[in-house]
Amino acid sequence: MAEVWKCxxxxxxxxxxxxxxxxxxxxSPLTWGKRVAFAVAEGGVRTCVGARGHPCxxxxSVPGRSTGARCEECARLDRAHSVAADTIADDPRPYHVYLAWFGPGMIKVGITAVxxxxxxxxxxxxxxxTWLGAGPLMAARRTEELLRAALDVPDRIPYAEKRAVRAALPGTAEERSAELAGLHARAGALAGWPESLEREPYRPFDHWAVxxxxGLPPATGQVSELVPGAVVAGELVAAAGPDLHLAVDGGGVVVLDTRLMTGWELGAARGGAGTGRLTVPIRELRVPRAAADVQEGLF
Incomplete structure (x- = not known):
């Protein structure tokens, strides 16, 4: 390849x-219908992306299936300065507490800097x-823990579960936000909220169009890893979180987790790559049992 980039x-x-x-x-801005195409360098090795803006x-070298693309030491350093890992207690910025919905029965609580x-x-x-409130970091943390304990709401939902139900979600904003409304009300009725956290009224935000x-077709598979010399080419039909949904040759849709691209040297997919060719390992995308049971009741 004459020129390579690192994602x-x-x-x-x-x-x-x-x-x-x-x-x-x-x-590289992403728009619907855009052709996403690249090739992994022949004989290439995936290398650690470093930590906190510093190179490894x-x-x-790191495994092709790793979504973190960091070696053990850089991963440790990265998490040592992470709000998500609860390793920082003196951040002076205000934080939001939120409830996020990914599909029927899939709601999590979390915090993010305002x-x-x-x-x-x-x-x-x-x-x-929907937002629940805003305030100092430790007040936001305590509120997050309150909801996890009192309402049995997780702070993480695996990406595999999110992408598996993405093409079968309710079609209206009201249906999609119904669970949020009920949980926001239950959260507001709880005792023990920190006084320094300013509560916010229920107001749903929807990313369906974004x-x-x-009309998203169900995905038939997902890229499990990139390998040296492999080609990825497809038409972008949707994007959510780190995932690109690509229409590929044969009429199917395959999900590419862009975190798998980091650490590789990538170049243009040249002659013969086609508009929707994949020469990477693909695994079946399975709908989790719990999500499937909820889905059968709705549809």
Whole structure:
């Protein structure tokens, strides 16, 4: 390949959609119908992306199936400065507490810096969400723990479960936000909220159109890893969280988790790549049993 790039991941920003980000700051905005095509360097090795903006000092190799793309030491350093890992207690910024909905029976509670707006929700692939309140970091943390314990709401939902139900979600914003409304009311009735957290009224935000989910065909598979010399080419039909839904040759839709792209040297897919060719390992995308049971009751 004459020229190669290294992907730094998929970036979401409220109001401006998504874009692939490359090392050095270059971006590739993503729009529906856009052809996404690249080839992995022949004989290439996937290397650690480093931590907190610093390169890996030993350029360690990392497994192709890893979505973190970090060696053990860089992963440790990254989490040592992570609000999500609860390792920072003195951040002076105000934080939002939110409820996010990904599908029937899939609601999580979380926190995000107020200055980030809805970017964190877009990054997670939240189809709709509502704020619960805002305040100091530790007050937001205590509220998150209160809801987890009192209402049995998780703070994580696996991406595999989110993508498996994405093409079979209710078609109206009212249906999609109904569970949020009920849980927001239950949360508001709980005792023990920190006094320093300012509560917010129920107001649903919907990412259905932002993600391109209207009429989304069910995915037939997902890319399990990239390998040296492999080609990925397809038409972008939807994007949510780190996932790109690509229409490929044969009429199917395959999900590419863009976190699998980081750490590889990538170049243009040239002659013979076609408009929807994949030469990477693909695994079946399965609907979790719990989600399937809920879905059967609704449809």
């Amino acid at each position: 730094a991941g998929l970036r979401w920003a409220a109001g401006s959609g998504s874009a692939l980000v490359w090392e050095g700051g270059r971006t 000092p030993v350029r360690a 200055e980030r707006g809805s970017a964190r929700l877009l990054e997670q692939g939240a189809v709709c969400f 993600f391109g989910l209207d």
